[in-house]
Amino acid sequence: MSDEGRAPGLAPSLEDIARLAEAAFAELPEAFRRLAGEVLFRVDDFPDEEVLDALGIQDPFELTGLYQGVDLAQRSILGPAPESSWIFLYRRPLLDEWADRGDVTLAELVSHVLVHEIGHHFGLSDEQIDLIEAR
16 A cells, blocks of 8 residues: 555555555456445444444444445345345454554455455355355
């Protein structure tokens, strides 16, 4: 990630993380992007309290990303049109994990979390995603 446009020593902004996510999505195979369909991305500093409560998470630094919507496996052409699907990336938890790990670039971490959340968009569970990643 370039520091262009950012004063030295400043943490990457919401916009910086969004650019990394857009670049990561653009680097995915075209067939994968096409299958994902229309999914919207949003970067926030932290998940809101409602999200944390719904997931039973006490520490907002524990959640780096979240998929919200009706996953593709649950959609029906006969049912009502689903609302937009969203992938949220959370800047502060991402930055903390990046700093703590020290073995990946921020771009790699954002890409990893983005692909994980796209897996949920496809209807995969955390366990299924973990098995795929282990291969």
